[in-house]
Amino acid sequence: MQQEQLILKERPNGLPDDETFQYKNVDVPDPGQNEALVKTLYLSVDPYMRGRMSDAPSYSAPFEVGQPLYGATVSQVIRSNNEDLAEGDLVTGNLDFQEYNIVKASDVRKVQTDGLKPSNALSVLGMPALTAYFGMMHIGEPKKGETVVVSGAAGAVGQVAGQLAKRVGARVVGIVGSEKKAKYITETLGYDAAVEYKKGNVSEQLKETCPDGIDVYYENVGGEISEAVWPLLNVFARIPVCGAISSYNLKEGEQDIGIRVQRFLINSRAKMQGLLVADFADSFDEAYDALENAVANGELKFEETIYDGFHKTPDAFLGLFSGENIGKQIVKVAEKE
Amino acid sequence: MQQEQLILKERPNGLPDDETFQYKNVDVPDPGQNEALVKTLYLSVDPYMRGRMSDAPSYSAPFEVGQPLYGATVSQVIRSNNEDLAEGDLVTGNLDFQEYNIVKASDVRKVQTDGLKPSNALSVLGMPALTAYFGMMHIGEPKKGETVVVSGAAGAVGQVAGQLAKRVGARVVGIVGSEKKAKYITETLGYDAAVEYKKGNVSEQLKETCPDGIDVYYENVGGEISEAVWPLLNVFARIPVCGAISSYNLKEGEQDIGIRVQRFLINSRAKMQGLLVADFADSFDEAYDALENAVANGELKFEETIYDGFHKTPDAFLGLFSGENIGKQIVKVAEKE
Missing domain, CATH: 3.40.50.720 (NAD(P)-binding Rossmann-like Domain)
Known part of the structure; x- marks a missing residue:
């Protein structure tokens, strides 16, 4: 028995086109021990799949050229050698984009059909x-x-x-x-x-x-x-x-x-978060304690670049942007009395 | 008695220069009731001050043209009408960039001097x-x-x-x-x-x-x-x-x-965070429960755009990027048996 599968013919550069996709005839395999043969009823196309068509580094492995695309599907069990998968059951899982797949029970999840259409498992419950x-x-x-x-x-x-x-x-x-x-x-x-x-x-x-x-x-x-x-x-x-x-x-x-x-x-999945010290005003004591202890123990080193004289303030300020000075830029305005 | 203050002469376009800064002679004011006169010992120049020199929207109010710059300082109390501020005390606070300032006790914080230099209040403890x-x-x-x-x-x-x-x-x-x-x-x-x-x-x-x-x-x-x-x-x-x-x-x-x-x-101070649904696998039940309840109660509406036939998969996929279809794009491959 033969079936069609959808393979990645070539990696697209820009928008995918006719050179990207190809349908191919392959045999329908027989389910082995603890396996079931399922028939694809619905499949899901999603934007992230475009990333898989490229081989650029990404969170998901690239599709292989010449191999079937795969993604979320709703399928029906046709023949089963697994007691958890009964003939007629509707299941959803990430399977190859072809008319039939061989699955184990752990590859799929039963679809909730109570008042819902099978395709809903790919949308509002997918x-x-x-x-x-x-x-x-x-x-x-x-x-x-x-x-x-x-x-x-x-x-x-x-x-x-x-x-x-x-x-x-x-x-x-x-x-x-x-x-x-x-x-x-x-x-x-x-x-x-x-x-x-x-x-x-x-x-x-x-x-x-x-x-x-x-x-x-x-x-x-x-x-x-x-x-x-x-x-x-x-x-x-x-x-x-x-x-x-x-x-x-x-x-x-x-x-x-x-x-x-x-x-x-x-x-x-990084987090990037803007920061303003004033937002942490309620926790300043925590920070002062930690810093004061570390400085007192000699565990926190630091440099100050001190400009001598109030009239050096513009130079000190501009020094922040020229990249020449180390540590904190400070202007000394007067001697302590 | 006179003192110098540093004012913002003009807003800079690009790197600040001689037209940005101006020193000006002004009177030293007398402290009123509960106030103290403090002498500036050190002042801090910081990159965020560049933002204040511009009037573009920012987290900090812009400096006013013709008015003194201000920022973190270490000052010494010279004369005091406030029992919390003793003559000779070292204090730090956001004050005008001038030789003397009038402060209330709530404007400043005492500087820790135990084994530390006064300027440290602007760097490793600032x-x-x-x-x-x-x-x-x-x-x-x-x-x-x-x-x-x-x-x-x-x-x-x-x-x-x-x-x-x-x-x-x-x-x-x-x-x-x-x-x-x-x-x-x-x-x-x-x-x-x-x-x-x-x-x-x-x-x-x-x-x-x-x-x-x-x-x-x-x-x-x-x-x-x-x-x-x-x-x-x-x-x-x-x-x-x-x-x-x-x-x-x-x-x-x-x-x-x-x-x-x-x-x-x-x-x-926004948070921007990348998201991949698989990272939340341990909480899928929470989401399924919430979504299933909302769908069952008719509180969650949704659309599916269903393409009929396995050979429509490329069209369905490209439809994601053309912006023509509504809701979830799904391909119907076969009828349920």
Whole structure:
């Protein structure tokens, strides 16, 4: 028995095209001991898969050229040698993009079908929804009355992320690419306002729709959209960086510095956080104690570069930027009496 | 009695120069009830003061043209009408840059002089050291065996930040601008290695000195230095963003997108954090419960755009980037049996 599989024919440079994908006929294998044969009902296409088509370093291993693409699927058990997988069961798991797969019980999870369609396991109960949940609730942490902006707001992740913020009482503004999507997020999803980036002047649209600034920015897009959001960030804003789709199909050499930060943060899941010492005023005693002890014990070394005379202040200040002086720059104005 | 004060003559465009600063003669005022007259012994010049010379939106109010600059000082009480401030006391506080100031007890803090020089209150026990402490210990959170990189490593903040990371057992690499500073941080401060950015190829130097990647990057500089650090970030790296000194003296219109992110994070003290759903695997049940309940109650709306047929997979994938479809993109491969 034969089946089709979808293989990566060539790595794309820029937007994938006909040279990227190829369908190929292969045999349907037989399930071995403890295995089951499952039939693919639905498969999920997601932006992160573009990263796997490239061999640039990323959080996910690249697809191999000549080998099948793979990703989230909903499948049905057709034949089973495993007591946990009954014929007819619907399961979801990361499987090869082909008509049939061989699975063990640990490769898949049963799909909840109670009042739901099988495909829902790939959308509102799938990875995009989980991604929305953790990004918004664990990193974004929206609070009642705060303003939350979601880019890619009508997408698989964005459609859930914004609603989760609404549920805690935040005001939610979505950034979308069309009037149809603007209607969807405001009328169906209950977002408070939509910004249509293709209409231009995203900064002005954001200022109008976010008069109290932005407390959470759920980042799916990167690039110019982020640039328009940043100046409106309120103090202690949070930016879960989930995606940077504006950059995924750039050609080699086109990598814009304006989206690199998002890409590196996603690859590393790093946290980047602005810092102002005054925000820690309640903990100054803790720091003074630690520093004073370390200095007293001779464990903390330091240098001061002291300029002698009040009139040296401009020179001392400029010395900060010329890179010539070591340690703290200080001006001595007068002798202690 | 007269004194000199240092005023902001003109706002600088680019690097401050002779037109920026002016000394002016003014009267020394008399202390009123509960006030004291203090004499300035030392004053601190710090990079953040460059921001105050501009009237661009920032976390700190701009200096006024024609008015004195102000910042951290160490002063001595000369005459006092306040029982908490005795003549001869050394105090530190944010005061005008002039030879004498009038203060209330709440404007200043007594300087610890036990085995220390008065100027130390502006360096290793001053705001730069507190900034190093909170940025490194509360945001960077270095752990034993991790690799920590500090830019501006021989500066007022950097010299303390790196040592704090050493004290918890991290491997610390400093980025500096000269051989003299490289020697200072490795020989005096005990950093494990130095990268001299003026020698060029910072990426290569970082790869050599950070063979296990970078877990904490204490950011003082921004721009090309950050660009060299980002590709080496390890999973779950932390980047306390304290400064972006490479950008402070850019002229109007020269604002490089490569440092904007640091500036906005500092101004807003925002947190920007990369996100991958797999990192939350231990909490999937929490998310499934929340999502399933919300869907079951009809409180969570969603759309799926379903492409019919396995051969539509390439189109479905490309549809993610054309911005035409709403909600989750799914391919239907087969009917459920």
